[in-house]
Each structure stands twice: as structure tokens, then as C-alpha cells.
Amino acid sequence: MNNLRRLDLNLLVTLDVLLAEHNVTRAAQRLHLSQPSVSVHLARLREILGDPLLLPGPRGMRPTARAEALREPLREALAALESAVAPASPFDPATASQTWRVAASDYGESTVLLPALNGLRAAAPGVRLAVLELMPPRIAKQAEQGEIDLAFHVGDEASPGLRHRTLFTERYVLAGRAGHPRLKRRPTLAQFCALDHVIVSPDGGGFRGVTDDALARAGLTRRVVLSVPHFLFMMSVLATTDLVAMLPARLVHGVGALQVVEPPLAVPGYEMAMLWHERSHRDPAHRWLREYIAGAV
Known part of the structure; x- marks a missing residue:
């Protein structure tokens, strides 16, 4: 960790190119730096890593054993870092697999x-x-x-x-089984309150919802006789009994087993x-x- 704190990314990039070229002049050309700048980088790397890294040889510079050991891990690390900071590629749904x-x-x-x-x-x-x-x-x-x-x-x-x-x-509608005798037309408020209602209670076991709040503001109550946790079960109940329910309109659109009418009171919808x-x-x-x-x- 102490060595990492002393390094900067430019030094590692310089070392990667030097290990590929074995020549300060060619490395400087690839890095678009001056030869003295690359030499300064190499001197700094030698100090931090405690190794000569590259030694003079008959045809350019020869890497030390430490430099050879660094070559592949350094290349992989720089490639991973380059990939991590590269701009996100466009998403192609036709070839995606996530x-x-x-x-x-x-x-x-x-x-x-x-x-x-x-x-x-x-x-x-x-x-x-x-x-x-x-x-x-x-x-x-x-x-x-x-x-x-x-x-x-x-x-x-x-x-x-x-x-x-x-x-x-979303808005609410009143629903019951197809052919329900009380839903041939829109019920009055009194008739609505007298019907046997089922309610979805996501938290489990509740017998009060937004419809009851709307009724309470008018000083009225309804008969809620069944509380269920899911809409799927509720719709099966409605299709096979004389119970009714206030349901989201999108949920019952086109469901032939159910009769849908407008409720006799305004119940706030939701987004x-x-x-x-x-x-x-x-x-x-x-x-x-x-x-x-x-x-x-």
C-alpha cells in the first residue's frame, strides 16, 4: 500500500511501454513525451520499486527479473483499468444476455x-x-x-x-360477477353501502381502504365481509359469488366474467x-x- 501511494498512473503506463519497447527513445515516441521525461519516469520507478528494472544491453535495454515478473500483471491491470473507465458501449437488446x-x-x-x-x-x-x-x-x-x-x-x-x-x-370502478342482479345499472349510494364487499389488503387482514375513507367523509359506511391479500384471488371470488369490489379499472378491462359499473361516489385514484x-x-x-x-x- 505504501508503494501504491507513491505511484501515479502515468508511471505505470510508462513502465508498461518501456517493458514492451526496451528502448527509452521508442517509448517516448509512443507516449508522446520527450526522452528526458521518460528517463525521469524510469528513475522514479526504480526508486519506488527498489529495482533497476531495465539495464543497458547490446541491443537496447534488458529487463531485470523483477521487470519480467511485472510485465503480465501490469498489462492485465492496465487493460482492466482502461476497460473500467471506458465510455459505456451502446446497449443492443438483440444480443443482450443479462x-x-x-x-x-x-x-x-x-x-x-x-x-x-x-x-x-x-x-x-x-x-x-x-x-x-x-x-x-x-x-x-x-x-x-x-x-x-x-x-x-x-x-x-x-x-x-x-x-x-x-x-x-389509475381510477376505481365497481365490479361483480357477470349478470350480478345488483349491477345491472349504477347503484345508488345506499344500495352500494348495502352490498357485500371484498377488499384487497396487502398488509394482510385489513377491512378498510380508500373507498371507506371517501364514505366516511360523507358520514357513511359499507359492508366489507372479506379481506384477501391478492387481486387474482379477489377476481376469482367476484366471478363465482355475489360479492362486489372496488377495483382498479385497468385490472378488469376486458374481463368477460365480470360486470363493471361506475361507482356512486368519487374515490381518489393513484399514479x-x-x-x-x-x-x-x-x-x-x-x-x-x-x-x-x-x-x-
Whole structure:
């Protein structure tokens, strides 16, 4: 470590060229330096490394044993350093082979990933996509540590330490099974409150949501009789029972097993956001993935 503190990168570059040329004049020409400057570099290297490194010979200079031992490790180290600081190469999805890891709820899977999947597979056939369960309290840490590349979550719950991009604005509709006798037309507010409702509770076991907050402001309550953790199960419940639910409109669009009507009260919607860490913001592959998903939804 003491020797490293005394070295500067220019000295190592000079040594690499000297070990290739065995001649101060030719090394100076390759380095675009004067011959005296290269000689000064060589003297400094000899002092730091405690070895003559290059000795006069019949045809130029002859490397010492220490210099010969340094040749390959030095070349590899400089090549690795040059590669590390080189400008990032453009991303080519057609030849890419990396694995992306994204975190999403079942809602995010259905409304963000599913619409993007076929096109993503066609554009980047060699990549792999791992979908992880969304754990909102851990998103920021997972992104910081590189455990996930992207997360899809409600915009107003996004960590302020993450980059984010709004993908779309969602609204709520009232849904029940196709042919539900109470959903042939838009129910009145009183009829809405009398229906048996099911709710998705991501934290588990909750019986209150944004619809209940909106009702409370009007001095009303509804009958929530079932709480489930996932939208997929909720939609199966709706299709096979007389329960109803307030659902995100994108989730039920075109689902023939369900009847959808406008609710009798205004319930605030939300923004769906794509989240990522600053560490990957400028990466060409990551930028391509973000732009592709944003375009797909």
C-alpha cells in the first residue's frame, strides 16, 4: 500500500511501454513525451520499486527479473483499468444476455409487466426476467444493494431516495360477477353501502381502504365481509359469488366474467410509478428497459 501511494498512473503506463519497447527513445515516441521525461519516469520507478528494472544491453535495454515478473500483471491491470473507465458501449437488446430483476405486486404484474412481456421477449430474446414479490418497506434497500433493477409501486408511496417515473394514472370502478342482479345499472349510494364487499389488503387482514375513507367523509359506511391479500384471488371470488369490489379499472378491462359499473361516489385514484436507484440510472441497458416498459404501458 505504501508503494501504491507513491505511484501515479502515468508511471505505470510508462513502465508498461518501456517493458514492451526496451528502448527509452521508442517509448517516448509512443507516449508522446520527450526522452528526458521518460528517463525521469524510469528513475522514479526504480526508486519506488527498489529495482533497476531495465539495464543497458547490446541491443537496447534488458529487463531485470523483477521487470519480467511485472510485465503480465501490469498489462492485465492496465487493460482492466482502461476497460473500467471506458465510455459505456451502446446497449443492443438483440444480443443482450443479462438477467433483470423487478419487484411487482400481482396488480403490477398484470398492468405493467404482462402488456410489456411479448414485445420484450421479441426485442431482447436472450435476456431473462425475474419477477420478485413487492415488499414496499424494502424497495429502497433492495434497489440500493442491487437486488432489484426496478420496482412498480404506487407513486405517492415511493421512497424519496429513488428515481421514479409515472407510468399511468389509475381510477376505481365497481365490479361483480357477470349478470350480478345488483349491477345491472349504477347503484345508488345506499344500495352500494348495502352490498357485500371484498377488499384487497396487502398488509394482510385489513377491512378498510380508500373507498371507506371517501364514505366516511360523507358520514357513511359499507359492508366489507372479506379481506384477501391478492387481486387474482379477489377476481376469482367476484366471478363465482355475489360479492362486489372496488377495483382498479385497468385490472378488469376486458374481463368477460365480470360486470363493471361506475361507482356512486368519487374515490381518489393513484399514479402507478416505476422506481429505480441512482446507481443504475445512466446504465444503457437499464435505460433501455425503462424506456421499453414505459412505452409498452
